[in-house]
Amino acid sequence: MTELILASTSKYRVELLERLAIPFRAVAHLCDERALEPRGEGPEAIATFLAKAKAESLVASFPRATILGSDQVVALDDTILEKPGTFERACAQLASLSGREHRIMTAVYVRLPDGTSHAHLDSHRMHVRPLSREAIERYVAADEPYDCAGSYRLESRGISLFSAIEGSDHTGIVGLPLIATVTLLAKAGIDVLAA
Secondary structure (H helix, E strand, O other): OOEEEEEOOOOOHHHHHHOOOOOEEEOOOOOOHHHOOOOOOOOHHHHHHHHHHHHOOOOOOOOOOOOEEEEEEEOOOEEEOOOOOHHHHHHHHHHHHOEEEEEEEEEEEEOOOOOOOEEEEEEEEEEEOOHHHHHHHHHHHHHOOOOOOOOOOOHHHHHHEEEEOOOOOOHHHHOOHHHHHHOOOOOOOOOOOHH
């Protein structure tokens, strides 16, 4: 089995991939996401493009490895939501999501040493409850979701913000859809259940 490289040092993606109990190495990708992000494209195309770019950025450094790249885009209508970074911006993002539906697209791209690749796009529709300003501020103070686009941590108290979630794999919301990842790794010759 070839070495598996996760083209990310995101603690969320590392923790998710660790759940599969397979050996891998997490390595920071070498692409500037903001500079590479295709302009005028929809969130699906952006997530897919960046997942591939992240994996491909490590090919020269790890030519004999299987490289896994992933990217996530959170979109409210035509607006892509970035990581808020501050309490105020997190509260503003959640206020804009209150009582509304938004989408999360998470792309996974697996690149084999011979240049072949496999990809998947995971999509969720997220229905946020109507939220008061006080509830938003209490939530943000508790979970501090400053590094999360959309300003919530679904794996923590953030689940209480939602009235419904439509999608096939909740791990995709956190940052790496494991059901699809297992399928893509199997196509790459990595059998998770044999590890």
